[in-house]
Amino acid sequence: MSTLETLVAGEFAALADALAPLDADRWAADSLCAGWTVAHVVAHLTMAARYPADRFGAELAADGYDFTRTSDRLADVDAALPPEALLADLRSDTMATFAQPGGGMAGSLSHVVVHGLDVTVPLGLGRVGADAAVRTVLDQVVGTDGHSLFGVDTTGLALRASDVDWAHGRGEPVEAGAGELVLALAGRGGVPALAR
Incomplete structure (x- = not known):
């Protein structure tokens, strides 16, 4: 198993463990994805477990x-699945080994990290995954042309994670938690210096 595969499997398992204790009301809570509940995001994240190619x-x-x-249609339908089924999908071998079409295991890692934060942050759970995973995703999304892969302008900023060993760029210091930086670089806001 490659390092990326190990990280992907670990992130899915950590997310399942964090969500397992939630009651139905919390599965129905809003996520950071506009119009989607926690259940919608988990249903979207685990499509490959229910829909072979x-x-x-x-x-x-x-x-x-x-x-x-x-994606929107299937998330809407599958968000109605029992939480136990969605948790089983998070823990499935399929998700632990699924390589995103066009993005490979690196794409799978950023997918689970970003969407994991989309649900754990508004639930008040914070970042539940591994430091190595979030550092890898920060390296992936920060971009090299002054913009993140999601189009967020990072020109003239020295980004630094306050909770893991990660830094990027030169200029005005911007420090935040690694999870906050991932979300901001993915266009979710939360770090004022990146919302320009």
Whole structure:
């Protein structure tokens, strides 16, 4: 198993452990993804556990190959699954080994870290994953052209995580927790210097 695979498996397991004690009201709480509850985000994050490639291809074809439309539709349907089923999907071998189409295991890692934070932060759980995973994702999303992969402007900023050993760039110092930085770089806000 590669380092990335180990990190992906660990992040899915940590997220499942963090969400397992939640009652139904908290599964229905808002996430940081507009219009999606915690259950919607987990359903989206674990699509591969329920939709093998051929079935997902059929779902995509039904929506005219509009990935966003298919993703939103399936998240809306699958958010109604019992939390136990969604937790089982988080803990599945499928998710632990799933490589994102076009993004590979690196894409899978950023997917689980960002969406994990999308649910754990508003729930008051904070960052539940490993330091190594969040450092790897920060390196992936920070970008090299003055913008994050999500288009957030980082020009002239010296970013530094306050809770892990990670820094990037030169200029005006900007310090925040690693999870906060990931969310800000992914366009979720929360770090004023990155909301420009």
